[in-house]
Amino acid sequence: VSREVNGEAAIPRSSVATPRADGFEEWVRASSPRLRRLAYLLTGDVDQADDLLQSAYAKVLPRWDKVSAYDSPEAYIHRVMVNLRTSWWRRSRGRELSTDEVPEAAWRAGTPGEGDAVVESQVLMAALRGLPERQRAAVVLRHWCDLSEAETAKAMKCSIGTVKSTTSRGLAQLRAAMSQTTDLPGAKKSDLQ
């Protein structure tokens, strides 16, 4: 006796990594400039930022059919980037040496003639790099991506209370670091208050 019954829906071919997912490449090209900046803020290093960004896109690609239907695919990849970055940090923190050395890019953050902005970016990057990973992510997601506390909590997979406390601690450290720049000519005391 042989009985054929329908199995549940097969995992579609589109669930397997394929570079031809409809609309994916266009989305990458449209979103990558901004997401690259986010990656740079999360990592503090251009090469690591590019690696993080590509890795995050590579994780989205197999699920693009679903992710593309989300209200905000960017919100999903925010979460992927934060998780990836935290995961990398967990794996590497035994070897990675924290340094106050400022990436070359940060020196060029301002345009010529904007000396204060250059120094500010230099100090800000050093301060960001000095933050624990979760604090850095919370600050960047809240204050650069403009996510709400709830959205940040979802991206970081933690509670809103944790977002509040983590962001608060991160901001306190940034303010302390940035207060050095307020002594510079032209710096605004009100910045970061």
Added chain:
Amino acid sequence: MNNTKDPLFEALDRLARAVDNEPFGDPMPGITRKARANRRRVAALTVGGVAAVAVAGVAAGAVIDFPDGTPEPEIAETPSVSQTSAPSPPTPSPNEPSMAEYDQARADVDGDGAADTIRVLVPEADAGAGTDESLVSDDVRLQIEFAAGAEVGLGFGQGLAPTIAGTPDLDGNGTAEVVLSFSGGDAAWLKVFTWDGETVVPAQPANGSPADLVDDGGLYTEAETVSSALVDRGLISWVPTGDFSDPFVVKVWTWQLDGAQLVATEADQLQCIMSPGQFPEPC
């Protein structure tokens, strides 16, 4: 974004735009390359995880006992020609591709006390692919050949070919469930099939199951985000809590089978993963 009045936003934005000055080529080749590497890595992790499950499962007696002493592999064997006395796959019609075994296990699926043969079948041309890498095939089937002579086939059509992750008794009724692992990209799905008294049916996560844990009717795994595995205490899923200090703290759910529904129960306490590749345990 409407954050221009936030001085910190302005400072961060100036800093973030510094990266625009750095060259950035076409990201697509790198993305595609990484996606392929992820697929290979997940496949490798799945195989490794299953091997670990086998040891744990046997140690805890989680497998179905066979009164006749028939050895019951807890895990899928590597693809090979069946050596069992179970019936061979049906002869294909002239229009049908010849199907061959991709994976196999033996367990008492219908509860009659005798081991049945569980096969994953794919077209003959695909069957030589090893189970250590994801295989997408045009025709994927699960076939269970009962010791009494009957057989049941479940067709998945085109898609990922699963490996047999294990054959635990998830509802404690003395019959083995079949847990298949579909892995592809940087993700994997565990799907459960159970005997309903007449045939084998797919078990579905119950309505209201934690959304992160389920996808496409299966228990979802995505590296660093959510994981599911068959361990000595059954089928579990876990997600990071956000506390990434050592040990890695996770929230854990155990899946119970109720009829053909998988019901998740959250563990009372957070658990810890002591080192990469291990399963959650009390902290």
